[in-house]
Amino acid sequence: QQQVKQSPQSLIVQKGGISIINCAYENTAFDYFPWYQQFPGKGPALLIAIRPDVSEKKEGRFTISFNKSAKQFSLHIMDSQPGDSATYFCAASRRDSSYKLIFGSGTRLLVRP
Amino acid sequence: NAGVMQNPRHLVRRRGQEARLRCSPMKGHSHVYWYRQLPEEGLKFMVYLQKENIIDESGMPKERFSAEFPKEGPSILRIQQVVRGDSAAYFCASSPLGVAFEKLFFGSGTQLSVL
Numbered sequence: 269q270q271q272v273k274q275s276p277q278s279l280i281v282q283k284g285g286i287s288i289i290n291c292a293y294e295n296t297a298f299d300y301f302p303w304y305q306q307f308p309g310k311g312p313a314l315l316i317a318i319r320p321d322v323s324e325k326k327e328g329r330f331t332i333s334f335n336k337s338a339k340q341f342s343l344h345i346m347d348s349q350p351g352d353s354a355t356y357f358c359a360a361s362r363r364d365s366s367y368k369l370i371f372g373s374g375t376r377l378l379v380r381p
Numbered sequence: 382n383a384g385v386m387q388n389p390r391h392l393v394r395r396r397g398q399e400a401r402l403r404c405s406p407m408k409g410h411s412h413v414y415w416y417r418q419l420p421e422e423g424l425k426f427m428v429y430l431q432k433e434n435i436i437d438e439s440g441m442p443k444e445r446f447s448a449e450f451p452k453e454g455p456s457i458l459r460i461q462q463v464v465r466g467d468s469a470a471y472f473c474a475s476s477p478l479g480v481a482f483e484k485l486f487f488g489s490g491t492q493l494s495v496l
């Protein structure tokens with residue numbers, strides 16, 4: 269019930285292409301869904317987040333699509349750049365659980381020049 | 382405004398020794414979370430603290446692990462009698478009190494290696 273399942277495990281995209289990473293959750297009590305970006309040797313950095321009352325949120329080249337009925341959400345990176353090469357984690361949390369994050373297993377993205 | 386500061390960045394311990402990991406949250410942040418990351422895996426929640434209080438330690442192993450966040454000074458994650466399985470990256474995150482406290486900001490982590 270507390271799991272967040274993330275796919276794919278790894279992804280290779282050409283520069284300028286669209287990167288898509290998917291996550292699914294079970295616990296309908298989750299009310300906050302962030303995406304984190306992590307470079308080697310660094311801590312995760314908050315990229316973009318969404319709440320279940322909206323179906324899409326866009327910030328620059330990054331978009332979260334949220335499907336409440338399917339309990340799924342995804343990250344789309346438009347015009348992917350080599351500098352986007354990193355590991356991406358989806359996560360979920362809930363207010364009544366002190367917003368402790370439950371992370372997906374991560375997706376290693378490689379954007380080829 | 383400095384970010385979340387963790388030290389040391391790398392810590393090497395022999396089996397049976399103690400490991401102390403420190404975390405100074407961002408200025409103005411009063412919530413601290415500790416996470417553990419094993420190689421090629423996501424981060425796993427360990428403990429959530431506010432000043433002088435442990436709020437949620439549901440992710441902490443029952444033995445050898447403890448955490449504190451004193452009124453003054455950094456938060457400390459303490460691992461007694463370390464074993465090889467404790468080798469991992471340990472990340473601290475902080476969040477502000479009140480509005481937007483769901484936004485966690487992570488430090489660069491402490492890489493613990495147990496020989």
